[in-house]
Amino acid sequence: MTDSNTNGALHGLRILDLTRVLAxxxxxxxxxxxxxxxxxxxxxxxGDDTRHFAPFQNGESAxxxxxxxxKKGVTLDLKGQGREMFLELVKTADVVVExxxxxxxxxxxxxxxxxxxxxxxxxYAAVSGFGDTGPYRLRPGYDIIAQAMxxxxxxxxxPGGEPTRSGxxxxxxxxxLSVTIGLLAALRHRDRTGEGQKVDVALVDSxxxxxxxxxxxxxxxxxxxxxxxxxYESCYPYDSFAARDGSVVIAAANDKxxxxxxxxxxxxxxxxxxxxxxxxxxxxxxxxxxxxxxxxTRERGIDEIVEAMLAAGVPASPINTxxxxxxxxxxxxxxxxxxxxxHPTAGKTKLTGAHIKLSATPARLRTAAPRLGEHxxxxxxxxxxxxxxxxxxLRSEGVI
Amino acid sequence: MTDSNTNGALHGLRILDLTRVLAxxxxxxxxxxxxxxxxxxxxxxxGDDTRHFAPFQNGESAxxxxxxxxKKGVTLDLKGQGREMFLELVKTADVVVExxxxxxxxxxxxxxxxxxxxxxxxxYAAVSGFGDTGPYRLRPGYDIIAQAMxxxxxxxxxPGGEPTRSGxxxxxxxxxLSVTIGLLAALRHRDRTGEGQKVDVALVDSxxxxxxxxxxxxxxxxxxxxxxxxxYESCYPYDSFAARDGSVVIAAANDKxxxxxxxxxxxxxxxxxxxxxxxxxxxxxxxxxxxxxxxxTRERGIDEIVEAMLAAGVPASPINTxxxxxxxxxxxxxxxxxxxxxHPTAGKTKLTGAHIKLSATPARLRTAAPRLGEHxxxxxxxxxxxxxxxxxxLRSEGVI
Numbered sequence: 001m002t003d004s005n006t007n008g009a010l011h012g013l014r015i016l017d018l019t020r021v022l023a024x025x026x027x028x029x030x031x032x033x034x035x036x037x038x039x040x041x042x043x044x045x046x047g048d049d050t051r052h053f054a055p056f057q058n059g060e061s062a063x064x065x066x067x068x069x070x071k072k073g074v075t076l077d078l079k080g081q082g083r084e085m086f087l088e089l090v091k092t093a094d095v096v097v098e099x100x101x102x103x104x105x106x107x108x109x110x111x112x113x114x115x116x117x118x119x120x121x122x123x124y125a126a127v128s129g130f131g132d133t134g135p136y137r138l139r140p141g142y143d144i145i146a147q148a149m150x151x152x153x154x155x156x157x158x159p160g161g162e163p164t165r166s167g168x169x170x171x172x173x174x175x176x177l178s179v180t181i182g183l184l185a186a187l188r189h190r191d192r193t194g195e196g197q198k199v200d201v202a203l204v205d206s207x208x209x210x211x212x213x214x215x216x217x218x219x220x221x222x223x224x225x226x227x228x229x230x231x232y233e234s235c236y237p238y239d240s241f242a243a244r245d246g247s248v249v250i251a252a253a254n255d256k257x258x259x260x261x262x263x264x265x266x267x268x269x270x271x272x273x274x275x276x277x278x279x280x281x282x283x284x285x286x287x288x289x290x291x292x293x294x295x296x297t298r299e300r301g302i303d304e305i306v307e308a309m310l311a312a313g314v315p316a317s318p319i320n321t322x323x324x325x326x327x328x329x330x331x332x333x334x335x336x337x338x339x340x341x342x343h344p345t346a347g348k349t350k351l352t353g354a355h356i357k358l359s360a361t362p363a364r365l366r367t368a369a370p371r372l373g374e375h376x377x378x379x380x381x382x383x384x385x386x387x388x389x390x391x392x393x394l395r396s397e398g399v400i
Numbered sequence: 401m402t403d404s405n406t407n408g409a410l411h412g413l414r415i416l417d418l419t420r421v422l423a424x425x426x427x428x429x430x431x432x433x434x435x436x437x438x439x440x441x442x443x444x445x446x447g448d449d450t451r452h453f454a455p456f457q458n459g460e461s462a463x464x465x466x467x468x469x470x471k472k473g474v475t476l477d478l479k480g481q482g483r484e485m486f487l488e489l490v491k492t493a494d495v496v497v498e499x500x501x502x503x504x505x506x507x508x509x510x511x512x513x514x515x516x517x518x519x520x521x522x523x524y525a526a527v528s529g530f531g532d533t534g535p536y537r538l539r540p541g542y543d544i545i546a547q548a549m550x551x552x553x554x555x556x557x558x559p560g561g562e563p564t565r566s567g568x569x570x571x572x573x574x575x576x577l578s579v580t581i582g583l584l585a586a587l588r589h590r591d592r593t594g595e596g597q598k599v600d601v602a603l604v605d606s607x608x609x610x611x612x613x614x615x616x617x618x619x620x621x622x623x624x625x626x627x628x629x630x631x632y633e634s635c636y637p638y639d640s641f642a643a644r645d646g647s648v649v650i651a652a653a654n655d656k657x658x659x660x661x662x663x664x665x666x667x668x669x670x671x672x673x674x675x676x677x678x679x680x681x682x683x684x685x686x687x688x689x690x691x692x693x694x695x696x697t698r699e700r701g702i703d704e705i706v707e708a709m710l711a712a713g714v715p716a717s718p719i720n721t722x723x724x725x726x727x728x729x730x731x732x733x734x735x736x737x738x739x740x741x742x743h744p745t746a747g748k749t750k751l752t753g754a755h756i757k758l759s760a761t762p763a764r765l766r767t768a769a770p771r772l773g774e775h776x777x778x779x780x781x782x783x784x785x786x787x788x789x790x791x792x793x794l795r796s797e798g799v800i
Contacts, residue, residue: 151722329535
């Protein structure tokens with residue numbers, strides 16, 4: 001393994017990270033896991049809001065520690081002297097990422113037009129609720145707003161029931177992934193041409209992009225997709241089914257799998273039943289098929305059903321709760337999706353592992369999340385060359 | 401605008417795309433929108449399964465047309481002569497993307513170990529249900545399996561109700577975004593060192609990574625997160641509320657916003673009520689707060705509520721159905737999230753727009769999705785230099 005490999009695929013990139021809470025920090029977390037130098041800039045004395053979000057471990061926020069591992073942490077008031085110091089840092093950086101509401105960076109005199117004057121190759125990546133153009137650009141954009149505005153809630157949930165939020169902050173996660181793609185693509189263009197640019201990703205757009213076939217149902221057929229619980233518009237049986245001790249998921253997406261299901265539930269004659277012999281007919285008659293399968297699943301435990309279906313070649317799964325994930329020999333074991341990190345005050349913490357697996361330059365959790373201003377001396381002293389007495393003065397003036 | 405800009409941020413990259421259905425095609429769709437040359441390789445005579453997925457427009461699948469716009473389409477049987485032709489293409493490519501079950505490419509004699517022998521700089525990106533390592537690696541992995549296995553269903557839905565699938569194929573979308581990040585990062589490493597590598601992304605891991613705070617609640621506090629409908633673990637009021645004509649979302653994530661809500665619903669005294677004066681208390685007493693807000697919202701229409709809240713500075717949104725997205729002056733208008741593309745047989749189709757906005761090299765829908773084998777002559781003739789009579793022979797032998 002060469003030195004560069006130990007350092008990750010993104011070794012050599014410097015990211016100035018002004019992001020707070022979830023969407024932006026999720027992006028820079030992945031960049032740090034892949035070896036970029038991420039300098040997270042927080043408000044002096046206060047820091048990212050999520051430093052105060054539950055749950056806590058020895059007083060340290062697990063929310064913050066998870067999303068900010070591997071980053072350097074500095075404090076900087078972006079007005080006055082702090083603004084000048086930020087501009088000095090920009091000269092040395094490849095990327096600035098921020099998730100303020102559009103216009104905020106301009107008000108600080110730190111908009112893209114200003115920054116590109118001093119660093120034309122800079123990639124400026126912005127995440128916001130509604131994006132940087134259009135009539136709603138200044139609307140505040142929390143995750144639930146994006147899930148509602150972007151159509152996701154309208155298609156999630158049960159017939160006759162309410163529109164339903166995804167249990168995780170999916171709008172934030174989708175936007176965090178999307179801005180990461182945008183900035184890596186923009187860096188490729190910069191490397192080839194020298195030209196930087198602005199990447200503008202909206203939570204709402206990211207949710208809309210995730211709808212895919214749901215949107216096409218309306219665009220091509222003119223039908224507004226309804227909430228249909230756990231089944232799927234395109235195939236059946238592809239749904240959850242009641243077991244003796246909960247429920248399981250079975251996904252028979254084509255005719256071959258349907259025949260295998262019929263065998264597994266001891267109803268081989270069903271496979272030749274003309275009522276169900278095409279996928280289109282099965283989707284139409286889903287309400288007749290579900291009880292036929294549940295007659296078999298209701299008498300059995302979840303693990304037995306999943307084993308029997310998999311043995312028959314049918315895709316099936318338990319519906320895991322989080323405690324089961326953390327115990328899973330595949331997810332927690334082989335895939336290393338939960339990783340222990342030692343934090344100086346919190347102690348040993350278990351964080352979510354890097355989910356993008358790279359064979360030659362594995363992404364990994366390099367260091368614990370920074371304490372507030374932990375890297376002020378090394379960044380402002382080292383990178384900007386400020387002497388200790390100047391740092392002391394900046395500290396007492398509340399600039400850092 | 402320079403020529404390279406017209407061509408997109410990823411101009412000059414050649415991607416061999418063996419992916420089918422959703423997760424993989426979503427990745428290569430974004431790459432094509434950003435200017436990469438994507439050569440989609442389909443089974444002769446049959447093609448991607450989604451060519452036969454509803455809804456249709458003049459006999460063409462909207463599902464397929466949306467996910468495969470901007471790509472070149474060739475047909476190739478990957479066994480025998482076709483395998484040799486594929487290997488020739490690999491010599492010219494930057495990236496291979498596939499979403500077969502692990503082991504399938506090895507059986508075809510086209511695994512990463514083989515391909516890297518002939519192109520050491522190749523980035524080989526694989527998307528699968530469970531990933532390429534671990535005890536469950538060979539399990540079939542449809543989207544609903546990943547949503548169940550990865551914990552997302554367990555946290556989505558209503559108290560006392562069933563675990564709930566996200567209304568869109570979220571596991572596929574998350575994996576498609578994630579593998580795109582992985583391959584762009586791997587390309588950066590290759591450009592710097594010459595070394596290619598394998599990118600291994602699992603739908604299940606991608607879902608687990610999306611859980612974030614939900615997982616931390618268990619890891620740090622030992623509490624298994626329950627289904628809590630539309631409200632959120634971290635703040636309140638941040639929920640849906642009944643209106644006269646449906647429901648709306650209001651997101652007051654901190655004390656300042658709570659005061660503004662109290663003013664907007666004509667209950668200014670509530671802002672000083674000690675029962676609700678911290679976020680932690682409001683989360684605890686959410687069941688008391690909801691009816692206080694609904695006493696006001698139930699008497700008003702959705703649009704009136706959203707306008708009043710936004711005017712007061714409170715984040716709020718209608719819960720859009722897909723038809724409202726397509727009419728929205730922000731989403732459909734300014735953000736161009738639905739774009740018309742002319743298809744030779746389907747006619748004018750409306751597809752989902754590129755959601756990652758790049759200022760200097762805008763992503764855009766370049767061409768309609770290919771007809772089956774549309775680019776056989778230009779790719780096999782042009783790129784591999786095969787003469788017309790050889791192409792004719794390959795066609796009659798069913799190789800292409």
